[in-house]
Amino acid sequence: MPQVMYETNPSDEKVEHKLTRVEDYEPLIGPETVDRLLDKARKLYGFHVTHFNSTYYGGGVAELLSSLTLLLNGLGIRAGWRVLQGAPDFFGITKNMHNALQGRPFEFTPLKQRIYENIVYENSVRNHLDHDMVMIHDPQPLPLIVHYKKMCPWIWRCHIDLSNPHRDLWRYLSQFVEQYDAAIFSIKEYTQSLAIPQIIILPAIDPFSSKNCELTEEEMTGRLAHYNIPTDLPLVAQISRFDPWKDPKGVIQAFQIARRETPATLVLLGNFASDDPEGAQIYESLLESRDERVLILPNGDDTALVNTLQRKAAVVVQKSLREGFGLTVTEAMWKATPVIGGNVGGIRYQIQDGVNGFLVSSVEETAGRIVQLLKNPKERDELGARAKETVRERFLMSRYLEQHLDLFTAFEAKFRYKGGV
Numbered sequence: 001m002p003q004v005m006y007e008t009n010p011s012d013e014k015v016e017h018k019l020t021r022v023e024d025y026e027p028l029i030g031p032e033t034v035d036r037l038l039d040k041a042r043k044l045y046g047f048h049v050t051h052f053n054s055t056y057y058g059g060g061v062a063e064l065l066s067s068l069t070l071l072l073n074g075l076g077i078r079a080g081w082r083v084l085q086g087a088p089d090f091f092g093i094t095k096n097m098h099n100a101l102q103g104r105p106f107e108f109t110p111l112k113q114r115i116y117e118n119i120v121y122e123n124s125v126r127n128h129l130d131h132d133m134v135m136i137h138d139p140q141p142l143p144l145i146v147h148y149k150k151m152c153p154w155i156w157r158c159h160i161d162l163s164n165p166h167r168d169l170w171r172y173l174s175q176f177v178e179q180y181d182a183a184i185f186s187i188k189e190y191t192q193s194l195a196i197p198q199i200i201i202l203p204a205i206d207p208f209s210s211k212n213c214e215l216t217e218e219e220m221t222g223r224l225a226h227y228n229i230p231t232d233l234p235l236v237a238q239i240s241r242f243d244p245w246k247d248p249k250g251v252i253q254a255f256q257i258a259r260r261e262t263p264a265t266l267v268l269l270g271n272f273a274s275d276d277p278e279g280a281q282i283y284e285s286l287l288e289s290r291d292e293r294v295l296i297l298p299n300g301d302d303t304a305l306v307n308t309l310q311r312k313a314a315v316v317v318q319k320s321l322r323e324g325f326g327l328t329v330t331e332a333m334w335k336a337t338p339v340i341g342g343n344v345g346g347i348r349y350q351i352q353d354g355v356n357g358f359l360v361s362s363v364e365e366t367a368g369r370i371v372q373l374l375k376n377p378k379e380r381d382e383l384g385a386r387a388k389e390t391v392r393e394r395f396l397m398s399r400y401l402e403q404h405l406d407l408f409t410a411f412e413a414k415f416r417y418k419g420g421v
């Protein structure tokens with residue numbers, strides 16, 4: 001059962017807080033693994049680490065950090081999480097940088113560079129970092145490192161698909177990356193020619209979060225009814241930030257082809273991240289495609305709705321054109337729902353084509369797989385069962401936690417030996 005912590009509220013009543021503990025994973029990963037994790041954590045008791053990224057909510061990085069930092073603290077490791085503050089023009093620039101790192105054209109004018117570097121500098125002034133390790137996520141806060149006297153290991157954790165980065169931009173960013181002690185990427189295809197060690201850590205999901213935990217039929221029916229989502233026909237769903245890389249237009253096109261052969265309802269559910277100013281525009285551009293069987297809902301912050309759709313959909317689609325690693329893919333697989341994913345980036349490591357889901361490279365292929373799955377409930381069940389097992393074996397937060405414990409241990413020892421920088 002989740003750990004129960006008590007705290008006194010202003011009216012002096014006891015408030016019960018529940019946190020997931022490593023022991024809760026035992027039925028999923030076995031007692032030996034739990035013991036090993038506890039043992040590794042015990043040796044790091046009091047270790048002080050901070051994570052720095054660019055949004056508290058919206059997108060996979062916030063999702064990962066929210067579970068990881070709580071688990072670590074439950075183990076006595078003082079893991080904090082800070083967020084870069086910036087105005088929309090800053091996040092407009094960093095989103096374009098993100099897009100360029102995933103292959104889009106980009107002009108990094110002196111003005112953009114100045115805004116980027118100034119905002120990062122301002123954040124360094126108001127953030128006093130006195131830790132045993134600093135973990136910086138993605139390009140937004142990357143240059144922070146130049147503003148500190150480095151007293152501990154600094155790690156750059158890149159979550160994006162770097163298989164074909166904009167060359168000039170990457171050259172500029174790599175001058176910062178090389179000041180770190182190591183860089184972490186989600187898969188080996190994203191590693192670069194760098195003078196520092198590069199580590200691979202695949203992301204993972206928290207099976208106990210409100211997005212992934214079991215729900216009752218009544219709760220799920222309630223969520224679907226609340227948003228007027230019809231259940232008379234099978235549901236096809238894609239749940240993603242409104243972002244061009246998630247190819248929502250391609251999903252609608254594929255659905256339009258598929259529905260000619262087999263009736264269904266498409267739900268495109270999305271949300272917006274505070275570090276992604278593109279979202280509203282993409283959402284607006286989709287609205288003309290709506291009809292009674294094509295629902296485009298901006299209510300993706302309702303985690304119980306996300307959970308419900310991933311459970312109730314006959315098919316989940318994640319037709320990304322680039323994807324560092326698609327948490328949404330793993331979330332749906334965990335719910336034994338078959339996923340049709342874009343044959344790109346991290347999704348290739350999540351889905352084994354034809355075994356626990358399907359990988360697709362075009363609108364037509366996506367349509368074909370949607371029809372195939374909608375017509376074959378038995379195949380859906382078989383793929384879904386294998387998908388769930390894949391997640392249990394390879395993509396749970398417990399594995400992610402262990403890789404972080406190993407990282408802390410390795411760098412703590414190395415740094416102590418070197419006597420700091």
Ligand code: UDP
Binds near residue numbers: 061328
């Ligand atoms: N998400 C959500 N509501 C939405 C869309 C996405 O809660 O409407 C969550 C999703 O469940 C997942 C995360 O945001 O946990 C997205 O992570 P992913 O790696 O799939 O993509 P990213 O947004 O980081 O590119």
